[in-house]
Amino acid sequence: MKAAVLGIGTELTDGQIVNKNASWISKKLKDLGLTTQTHLVVPDERDLMREGIEFCASKADLVFITGGLGPTSDDFTRDVVADWAGRKLVFDDGSWQHVNDRLTSRGYVVKDIQRQQCYFPEEAQVLPNKEGTANGFFLEAHGKKVFVLPGPPREIEAVWDASIARWLQQNTAGLDPYITRKWDTIGVGESDVALIVEEVLQGIKVEKGYRVHLPYVEIKASFHRTREQELKAPLEQLTEALHFCTIARDGDDVAELFAEKLKDIKSICLIDEVTGQFLMNRLMPVLRGFMTDQLWSFSKSRDVKSPADLHLHLFPKDEHSCEVSLDYRGRKVKDFITSPYKTMNMKERRHQYFAEMAVIFWLKNL
DSSP: OEEEEEEEOHHHHTTSSOOHHHHHHHHHHHHTTOEEEEEEEEOSOHHHHHHHHHHHHHHOSEEEEESOOSSSTTOOHHHHHHHHHTOOEEEOHHHHHHHHHHHHTTTOOOOGGGGGGGEEETTOEEEOOTTSSOOEEEEEETTEEEEEEOSSHHHHHHHIIIIIHHHHHHHSTTSOOEEEEEEEEESSOHHHHHHHHHHHTTTOOOEEEEEEETTEEEEEEEEEGGGHHHHHHHHHHHHHHTTTTEEEETTOOHHHHHHHHHTTOSEEEEEESSSTTHHHHHHHHHHTTTGGGSEEEEESOTTOOOOOSEEEEEEEEETTEEEEEEEETTEEEEEEEEOSOOSGGGHHHHHHHHHHHHHHHHHHHO
C-alpha cells in the first residue's frame, strides 16, 4: 500500500509557507511501514488541482489532500474532489451544527458563508475536526482511498487522531511493512562511510540510502519486515563496522535525549565560547517544551556568574579543539573535543561538530 500527499494552496507554491504537513503525514505513515511515493503542491487553481489529484492517484493507493476546506472563495477543494470522483455534493447537518457550536461558544456570529464547509461528496465519510470548523472527509473513487483534510497542522493532527489513525491500523494489519534501519555517524565523510556500507552489504538485496544533515551522515537500509531475520547477520556486521563513528540509531536524536534528562533540573547555566550560535540553535527547539518552568541562562562568556544547579561549559583550547565540562551540584567532569575537520574552509563544520559532541558528552555524564 503506497501513499501520495497533495498540498493545495497558493501560499505553498508562492513560497509563503513550507509544506510541513506532507512531512508530518509521511512520518506517520512510515511508522506503519507504508511508503510515500510523492509529495506534490498545487495552487488554488481548479485545473491544476484536478491534475494534481489524478497524478497522485496514478502513483498511490492512498491519497492525502490537505487545504482548501475553509469558508472563503478560494476554498474549493471539496468541489474539485467531488468532480474528480463523479459525485455530487450534499449538505451535512451534523457539520453545520459543529460550525455553529464552535463559533457561538467563542462569541462569533455564524455567517451563511460558513455553510460551504458543510458540503461533502455523496457517500463520503465525514471526519470530525475538534480543532476547527472544517471537518475532513474520506471517500473511495476510481479504486483509490482518499482522505481530504484541512490545512492547519493542528487541525490535521486532530482529524488524524480522531479517525485516520484507527482506520490505518485496521487496514494495514495484514501488510508486509517496509521498514528502515538507520545509523547516524559523525566525524567521517559521506564517501568514506559509503565505502564501508557498500563493502559490508555487497551482494545483499537491500535499499541503501545516505543523507547528510551536518554534522551527521545518516545511513539507511530499507526492506520488508518479512526479510528481517534473513538480514539480521549482515545488518549486525554493518553495525559493527560503523561502531567507531555511530552516535545514534533508528531516529534517536541526542538533543532530544539530553532535553529529557534536563526536565527535572530547576536551573541551568550554559556558557559557549566556541560554536557561535550552533549550540544554542541545536538545543533551543527541543527545550521549549519545559523551559517556562526552569531558570535558564545562555552566555558567550565565562565571566557570567550563576548559582544554577547545572553548569555546562564549552571553552576554546586551540583552533581544532575545545574543552567541554559539566558541573552538577559539585560533581565536575570535563574532557577535550578534537575536530577531524582541519582545513581553514571547514570552520563552520568544526563548530557544528563541537556543538554536537558537547551535547553527547553532557548526555553521557549527566
